[in-house]
Amino acid sequence: MASVFEYAPAPESRSVVDIAPSYGLFIDGEFTEAADGKVFKTVSPSTEEVLSEVAQAGAEDVDRAVRAARKAFEKWSALPGSERAKYLFRIARIIQERSRELAVLETLDNGKPIRETRDADLPLVAAHFFYYAGWADKLDHAGFGADPRPLGVAGQVIPWNFPLLMLAWKIAPALATGNTVVLKPAETTPLSALFFADICRQAGLPRGVVNILPGYGDTGAALVAHPDVNKVAFTGSTAVGKEIARTVAGTRKKLTLELGGKGANIVFDDAPIDQAVEGIVTGIFFNQGQVCCAGSRLLVQESIQDELLDALKRRLSTLRLGDPLDKNTDIGAINSAEQLARITALAEQGEAEGAERWSPACELPASGYWFAPTLFTNVTQAHTIARDEIFGPVLSVLTFRTPDEAVAKANNTQYGLSAGIWTEKGSRILAVANKLRAGVVWSNTFNKFDPTSPFGGYKESGFGREGGRHGLEAYLDV
Amino acid sequence: MPTTAPTAHALSDVTASDSTLRRFLHGLPGVDAVGLEARAASLGTRSIKTTAKAYAIDLAISMVDLTTLEGADTPGKVRALGAKAVRPDPTDRTTPATAAVCVYPDMVAVAKEAVAGSGVKVASVATAFPAGRAALEVKLADVRDAVAAGADEVDMVIDRGAFLAGRYLKVYDEIVAVKEACGQSTRLKVIFETGELSTYDNIRRASWLGMLAGADFIKTSTGKVAVNATPANTLLMLEAVRDFRAQTGVQVGVKPAGGIRTSKDAIKFLVLVNETVGEDWLDSHWFRFGASSLLNDLLMQRQKLATGRYSGPDYVTVD
Numbered sequence: 139m140a141s142v143f144e145y146a147p148a149p150e151s152r153s154v155v156d157i158a159p160s161y162g163l164f165i166d167g168e169f170t171e172a173a174d175g176k177v178f179k180t181v182s183p184s185t186e187e188v189l190s191e192v193a194q195a196g197a198e199d200v201d202r203a204v205r206a207a208r209k210a211f212e213k214w215s216a217l218p219g220s221e222r223a224k225y226l227f228r229i230a231r232i233i234q235e236r237s238r239e240l241a242v243l244e245t246l247d248n249g250k251p252i253r254e255t256r257d258a259d260l261p262l263v264a265a266h267f268f269y270y271a272g273w274a275d276k277l278d279h280a281g282f283g284a285d286p287r288p289l290g291v292a293g294q295v296i297p298w299n300f301p302l303l304m305l306a307w308k309i310a311p312a313l314a315t316g317n318t319v320v321l322k323p324a325e326t327t328p329l330s331a332l333f334f335a336d337i338c339r340q341a342g343l344p345r346g347v348v349n350i351l352p353g354y355g356d357t358g359a360a361l362v363a364h365p366d367v368n369k370v371a372f373t374g375s376t377a378v379g380k381e382i383a384r385t386v387a388g389t390r391k392k393l394t395l396e397l398g399g400k401g402a403n404i405v406f407d408d409a410p411i412d413q414a415v416e417g418i419v420t421g422i423f424f425n426q427g428q429v430c431c432a433g434s435r436l437l438v439q440e441s442i443q444d445e446l447l448d449a450l451k452r453r454l455s456t457l458r459l460g461d462p463l464d465k466n467t468d469i470g471a472i473n474s475a476e477q478l479a480r481i482t483a484l485a486e487q488g489e490a491e492g493a494e495r496w497s498p499a500c501e502l503p504a505s506g507y508w509f510a511p512t513l514f515t516n517v518t519q520a521h522t523i524a525r526d527e528i529f530g531p532v533l534s535v536l537t538f539r540t541p542d543e544a545v546a547k548a549n550n551t552q553y554g555l556s557a558g559i560w561t562e563k564g565s566r567i568l569a570v571a572n573k574l575r576a577g578v579v580w581s582n583t584f585n586k587f588d589p590t591s592p593f594g595g596y597k598e599s600g601f602g603r604e605g606g607r608h609g610l611e612a613y614l615d616v
Numbered sequence: 617m618p619t620t621a622p623t624a625h626a627l628s629d630v631t632a633s634d635s636t637l638r639r640f641l642h643g644l645p646g647v648d649a650v651g652l653e654a655r656a657a658s659l660g661t662r663s664i665k666t667t668a669k670a671y672a673i674d675l676a677i678s679m680v681d682l683t684t685l686e687g688a689d690t691p692g693k694v695r696a697l698g699a700k701a702v703r704p705d706p707t708d709r710t711t712p713a714t715a716a717v718c719v720y721p722d723m724v725a726v727a728k729e730a731v732a733g734s735g736v737k738v739a740s741v742a743t744a745f746p747a748g749r750a751a752l753e754v755k756l757a758d759v760r761d762a763v764a765a766g767a768d769e770v771d772m773v774i775d776r777g778a779f780l781a782g783r784y785l786k787v788y789d790e791i792v793a794v795k796e797a798c799g800q801s802t803r804l805k806v807i808f809e810t811g812e813l814s815t816y817d818n819i820r821r822a823s824w825l826g827m828l829a830g831a832d833f834i835k836t837s838t839g840k841v842a843v844n845a846t847p848a849n850t851l852l853m854l855e856a857v858r859d860f861r862a863q864t865g866v867q868v869g870v871k872p873a874g875g876i877r878t879s880k881d882a883i884k885f886l887v888l889v890n891e892t893v894g895e896d897w898l899d900s901h902w903f904r905f906g907a908s909s910l911l912n913d914l915l916m917q918r919q920k921l922a923t924g925r926y927s928g929p930d931y932v933t934v935d
Contacts, residue, residue, distance in 0.1 A: 143668065146667045408645075582648045
């Protein structure tokens with residue numbers, strides 16, 4: 139953005155976080171090396187700087203962690219709910235106290251802007267622990283019978299887009315309901331989970347209740363397949379989700395999957411245009427579009443297409459891309475080289491299939507993984523970029539003429555995680571929302587999260603709900 | 617830079633009758649209050665440091681309409697205000713002058729003399745400020761007085777009663793008449809008193825109404841009610857002037873007034889300008905702050921940047 143009012147850099151200080159040169163696995167309340175001594179490096183996506191070396195859990199470590207969790211389960215599940223709540227409240231408060239440190243850490247390890255980790259991720263992480271702490275002693279009144287029981291050991295595998303938030307979504311309800319946990323963070327973003335392990339110790343959480351096993355897909359596969367795991371929870375790609383479903387099929391393990399999405403963001407001609415533009419930006423450029431519920435398909439009523447696209451392009455020209463630690467950065471780095479390659483390939487395919495590509499003038503930093511915010515117009519349902527999840531800052535714009543056509547196009551996807559409706563007409567919001575086959579439908583807003591609100595998908599976006607009272611069910615024998 | 621010109625042909629039919637005007641104003645895109653306020657708040661988190669802050673403070677000083685609108689105003693007070701507008705910080709001559717001094721019509725001549733030769737403008741709140749509850753003839757006489765005394769700018773209040781009753785054409789006609797009374801060389805700022813319009817939809821309609829009628833500036837408020845300029849209503853008005861220019865080619869200025877007291881607040885407003893309408897409006901010809909106490913805080917912040925330490929209220933002049 140060329141302007142006479144250039145903002146001087148306003149970097150958040152890195153000194154608030156102390157990253158050790160190496161980290162172990164967190165098993166039974168202790169940091170330990172992997173049985174076979176394997177380690178991997180985690181890098182900062184914005185600079186490619188190596189942040190730390192992390193132990194890589196193998197099958198033997200998974201077995202150790204599950205056994206520790208099994209042992210801890212006896213005492214943890216026998217505690218009165220009010221006692222478990224105390225630990226959860228304590229964890230929530232420590233997260234708040236250390237939120238600046240955790241926000242900087244998450245930005246370093248993930249590449250997303252500090253503005254988002256500071257203002258969105260961390261407040262939500264703490265809120266989830268507070269919320270489920272509140273449920274821990276009220277499970278008898280949650281609508282699942284008089285005395286719902288925990289399932290046992292939960293094996294949880296989480297993605298790299300919201301490392302700490304996904305951890306909170308998984309661990310908070312599991313602990314509140316009396317389960318113990320073995321969690322595998324993503325290989326590109328293990329650090330905040332390891333800091334969380336330290337928070338568990340700080341909170342005096344009994345040994346073995348939470349175990350953290352950094353590693354790659356094979357670590358996750360070993361955890362999912364472990365015979366003594368009672369519950370599997372996975373957030374990530376649809377392909378891996380299908381594999382997990384196959385592994386778990388025929389066992390007595392309970393399973394929830396939160397997978398991909400290709401959310402439709404529907405803008406009617408009577409929408410509040412300026413706010414819709416903001417919502418479209420939030421929908422697809424929040425966290426560089428690396429959001430499973432991103433509004434990656436924009437469905438615009440034909441009559442306002444030009445006006446809306448002009449406004450959107452003007453708005454995209456003001457997005458600030460660069461150092462994620464700068465408090466004024468809107469768009470940070472893509473999480474990994476692999477992800478960048480995937481986004482690049484899909485965008486090229488969009489061009490090859492005849493869609494029109496547009497990006498604002500925007501300088502990409504020399505090192506790190508970057509992708510400019512990108513719009514595709516002249517997209518139809520037949521284009522790959524309208525069907526496949528891109529998981530990056532790429533928006534496909536389609537048009538419609540009638541509400542029925544909007545609904546038909548919105549539902550014409552193998553996914554069904556989220557959707558958005560923009561209109562000033564209340565009756566239309568209700569009518570359209572009822573017809574959309576998506577787990578979350580936002581109206582006149584997008585990507586709004588709250589611990590009290592359940593989240594989950596239709597079709598290939600998975601099954602089961604996280605968050606809210608519904609989120610308890612996945613961790614209770616009901 | 618586009619200058620004020622007759623409203624483009626495309627919109628000339630809109631004001632043919634009360635019903636065409638109503639249909640047009642009610643056909644403007646709606647405003648989602650939650651989304652508008654969220655956007656204004658998120659722009660408020662921009663971190664403006666060092667060189668950018670120094671630039672913003674000087675820019676803000678140059679945009680201040682230094683205002684005194686008290687029943688107890690005296691020629692002496694207005695002269696002091698004028699001197700301050702011309703030379704805000706006598707200890708540092710690099711400090712820019714303010715854009716204007718803003719006074720009641722009977723003080724225009726005094727103010728004019730106080731700022732003579734400095735380039736600082738004299739603005740006057742005419743049209744039975746602040747309530748505007750007077751006959752049109754009275755308002756026009758008020759305007760003519762101010763213009764005759766040499767006012768460079770007239771700040772008029774709209775008839776909120778007529779606006780809220782849906783008599784848009786009456787409000788429109790009044791603005792047109794006042795604009796005519798201003799003549800060619802006096803710029804007209806139209807004050808909506810956004811706190812009394814109560815909904816954002818109304819503020820957007822009032823903005824368009826004012827611009828259609830020939831306002832050179834649209835201004836949030838008088839500073840005399842509970843809710844005056846806010847980041848959200850200023851953001852909304854900036855969107856309106858941006859859209860109006862896109863449709864007609866005519867550029868209109870924006871003036872938030874009342875309640876902006878600190879440099880931090882002023883900088884937040886400049887960020888709104890920068891990221892909504894951009895550098896075309898980052899100039900005192902197109903953006904103003906209506907304020908009385910803001911200037912001293914800007915001066916103290918400026919001294920802090922220059923010396924590295926805070927001085928105190930006695931290191932800047934009282935009016």
